[in-house]
Amino acid sequence: MQLIQGYLRLLERRYKLLIALVLLITLGFAYVASGLQTNATPYFLDQSHPSRQADQFLKSHFSGSGENLMIATRTEQASIYNADSLEDLHKLTLALEQLTLTDTTDVSRLQQLVQRLPAHDRNGLEFASPLQPRQIDQIRTLQQRLQQVGVLDKADQRWLQEMQTRIHPVTKVRSLVRIESITANGDELDIHPLMFRVPADEAGRSKLAAEAQANGLLRDVMISRSPQAVNTLVELSIPQDDAPAMRRMYDATAALIEQLQLRDHYAIGGPPAIFAQTSATMEQDSNRFFPLILLVVMVVLGLLFRSPRSVFIPIGVAFLSVIWTLGSMVLLGYQQNIVSTMLPVFLIAIGVSDSVHFIAAYRHSSGSTADAGLDRQTVKAQRLGKVLNHLTVPMLLTSLTTIGGFLSLCWTPIHFIAQFGAFVALGVAYAFIITLTLLPGLYLWLPAARQAEQARPSALMQRLIGLTQQLVTRHTRALSIGVVAVLILCGLGIQRLQIDNEMIGYFSSHSRVYQDNSEFKRDFGGAATLEFVLRAPQPGYFKQSQHVAGLEQVQQQLLNHPRVGAVYALPNFMKLMNKAMHGDDPQQYHLPAASNDLYAQYLFLYENSNGNEIFNVVDSSYQLARIIVFVKTDQTSAMADIVQRITPVIHQQLPEVEIIPAGFGEVLIATRDEIIYTQITSLLLSFAVVTALLLALFRSVRYALIGVIPLVGVVAGNFALLGWSGLYLDVGTAIVAPIAIGIGVDYAIYFLNHCRQHPGSNREAVADAIRQQFAPILFNTLVLGCGFLVLTFSSHQALINLGWLVSSTMLLSALFTFLVLPLCVLFGRKPPAPQVADLPGVIPLRINGYPSELPE
Structure with a gap:
């Protein structure tokens, strides 16, 4: 412990x-953190993933393959x-x-960039409000000229690239006004907009209705x-992962509909729409979660x-x-x-843990008579020395x-989960560092408390401790039967348990996005x-x-699949052309x-009639074909079932072709x-890390395995909760089990270490461990459990599910520590009590009056 003494x-x-x-350091990080941006895309997989690459392949070979915002119109x-x-x-079109x-x-920023150019290079570069989509060529020209004269930095270059999307976010609008209609004029196909202009009379409107309904x-x-x-x-030029632009487009479309005062x-x-609403939910939750968790x-x-001091100091550490x-x-x-979005909730709930242990130990070290006659600063230094000597290692x-x-969680292709795991782990490390630097410094700097803060266990706490001791030590058989029944x-x-995902169901x-989606299904x-x-x-x-x-x-x-609502593919075009070439006879709508x-x-006539919509479903060489399946749900199991059923059919009908599932649905399946x-x-890695640390701590295979057993029960309980509640194992709930292992093992470490150090029998050791460890574990469970319940105030169901599931799992972890872990110790052989040198610095933490002071 020379390092600690130094x-x-x-x-x-x-x-x-x-x-x-x-x-x-905090001020520096706070300044940098003010620039944190949001990425609300529901694409949880990185662009390097095969499913995302398949989607990019699709977009590079077919027209009409950009992200499509749908606008359904219904009249009374x-x-x-x-x-x-x-x-x-x-x-509207x-x-x-x-x-x-x-x-x-x-407009102001564009004008400023123009001023960087020499006067003779500014020709044709005039920008005034409001900007028009046709000015996209001017922006491209400005970017090229700025690059040529060498006055374009990286930030401005990124902004100009973004502006090209923002000024012209709509690639194409397919509506009654613009969509192709295929009819015949003698031996020629007549391809024209379904409604180039609004019909002036009832006869024209009736003809339009008949032509549309027959299509x-x-x-x-x-x-x-x-x-x-x-x-x-509405096909968008906005990239898939540009969630802020998606949200602006959604909001702008909703505002445009309102502004035009449309009657339907x-x-x-x-x-x-899902991107936009997810982004809005994230913003609302970020503003809501932080004050609530605090x-x-x-x-x-x-x-x-x-004690106010003992409240604000742990909160301060977690906040930092x-x-x-x-x-x-x-x-x-990273964004x-x-x-x-849940990161502050996790860090606040977990980050106070070390501070709670530290403050509890410091408070209970205040009753030593050896401090008499020393000045207050020396007394505080000695007390801090005891706390750091005994708590640094645990x-x-x-x-x-x-x-x-x-x-x-980092060993996953789901990059959002990997990022979350990495940064929460970094935050826990930061909390440990801040606890060991800021807390001792604050206690040396702040004035000493006026009197020793000796908390005594309440009558309720004493009763709970007594009942738990009796249950474990006197009713072992009944408890064992109960544990088996629970398992x-x-x-x-x-x-x-079902592994599934449903974006709209969250x-x-x-909400408007849910109700609007119901109209598309109807x-x-x-x-x-x-x-x-x-x-x-x-x-x-x-x-x-x-x-x-x-x-x-x-x-x-x-x-024929019950979840499929429509299919858009090449045969539709061939059938429509055949119908047109036979006098628009409805009976001829077949191949x-x-x-x-x-x-x-037919295809020659179509292309010579300036038709181009067919290239939404084939490429120009007719070597690639695209089948677009409209599904009544975005539930992943339904998507996967469609792929599973149709793949052998494609192999049977077209044995030579390669099948590449793609699009939004395939990304959901891959996720x-x-x-x-x-x-x-994650579970294998978590158990491996925990087992290795328990072996290093206890130097006993038996105790390492005993420490892991209740964690297995906690993980099983977590999955059982999902199964019995009918919730899916999805992107959100998938992170709970590894987290429960990483946090829950803390309870096992303190409990088992106390049992090992106790000189009496197994039964005596277990009873004393319950008496000493019940309060700290209970309060840590309350902090974590109540903290994570804040997520249930979200308007996004995935976060609500995660909140109550983590809280329930924390409670399960405490119950398994007090009920299953003692059984494992009682049924095992009592090893000799280790010497202090065996476990340097590791002692059981006691709260609520146990003990009155830390040992020397």
Whole structure:
């Protein structure tokens, strides 16, 4: 312990400097943390993941493959094809095409950048409010000229790149006004906008309604089977992961609909709507969680210590660890995401733990008569020396186990979970460092308490301790039977466990995004999509009749799935062209006769008529085909079931093609699959780290295994809670089990160490360990459990589930420590009590009057 003694001497001389240094570092981190940005994308997998690469492959080969914001229109009139509704749809389409996400501050910054150029290079670069989408070419020109003269720094370059998206966020609007309609004019195909202008009379509107309703290509995609509803697809140029821009687009669209004072009801859906609402929820939760967790932890600490100083100091340590961690996130180039939104809650709840141990030990070291005759500063230094000598090692070990539990989350392709695990682990390390530097310095600097703060156990606490001792030591058989029964219930609950995910299900049924999504399920094929890219061995493959017929069989099998609402693929185009070439006879809406020449002729006529929508489902060489499946739910199990059922059908109908599942649905499926890998990897790593630390601490295989046994029960209980409650094991709840191991082992360390050091029999050791450890473990459980319950105030169901599950798991951990762990000790052989040298610095922590002072 020479290192600790040297640190104590440094503290006595330089404690004010250490306090100042910690505060100075905090100010630096606080300044950096103010620049923390939010990434609310629900894509939990990194762009290097195969599912994300498949999605990028799709987007690079097909038109219409950008993120699509859906706008459903529903009228109260008998038909949407009335004059008012059609006029509003026309107005909305034109307004969406001219929509920008810029403001006056952008104009000012553009003007400032123009001034950096020499006068002769400023020609054609005039920007005034409001900016128009057509000015995107001017922004590109400005960027090129600034680069040529060498006056464009990286920050401005990133901003100009972002501006090109913000000034022209809409790639294409597909609505009744713009979508292709395929008819025939003699031997030629006539491809024209379905509604180039609003029909002037009832006859024109009736003709439009008939043409739209007869369009099998768009049925359940844009044209509802109900005559009262139509859908508009707004393809965005915004990258998938640019959640802030997605949110601006969603908000701007909602504001535009309100501003235009449209007469019908409009619902907004699709992945961009989920991105936007997730971002809004994160912002609300960030503002809500922090004050709530501070309040909850302060109340619990107040009940524990009944001293303002002992409340605000632990809160201060945890608060500083949050600032340091958020600052580190910004310095390392990371953004806050849907998972790391919970980071302050975790750090506040966990970060006070070391401080609670430290303060409790310091308070209970105040009754020594050996301090008589010494000045107050010397007395405080001696008391701090006792506390640091006895708590540094156990605090280090328990911090390491917690860090190990969170670091085990890093071995996962779900990069949001990996980031969360890494930064919580970093925050726990920061809390340990701050506790050992700031707390001793504060106690040396602050005036001594007026009297010894001796807390005595309450009557309720004494009764709880007595009941637990009696249950463990006198009713061992009954307790064992009860534990077995609980484990059987856990096994039954685990059998009910489902690994799944449902993005829209995380929102309240009263939220706009949830209600809007219900309208897409009612009137159309759904707002969620699953896509397949089929890669043929040679170009022209999908011009051949037998291969298009194979696609038709695949499409029919998809439509037979109960969750599939619509399919958009090449056969739809061929059937619509065949219908057009036969006088728009509805009976001819089928694939033409099996003739490759006829198929090639239809496609030739289509391309010569300036048609381009077909390239949403095939590439220009006809070697790649795309099948877009509209699904009534974004539940991952439903998506996976569709893939599982349709893959053998594709292999049967088109045995030569390579199948590449892609799109939003495939990313959700891949995320679910990675959750399984994450759970296995994280649990194995957590148990390995904990077992290694217990072996190093106790130097006993028996005690290391005894310490792990209750943790296995806690993990089983966690999964059983999920199974019995009907909740899914998803991205949020997948992090609970490794966390429970990392935090729960702290209880086992203190309890088992007390049993080992006790000189009496196993029964006596267990009884005394319960008496000494009940209060600290109970209060730590209260701090953690109540702290995590703050997450239940979220408006996002994933965080609500996580909040009560972590709190329940913390309670389970305490129960297993007091009920299962003693049984394991009682049934084991009592080892000889270790000498002090065997476990340097590790002693049982006692709160509420046990003992009156720390040993020398």
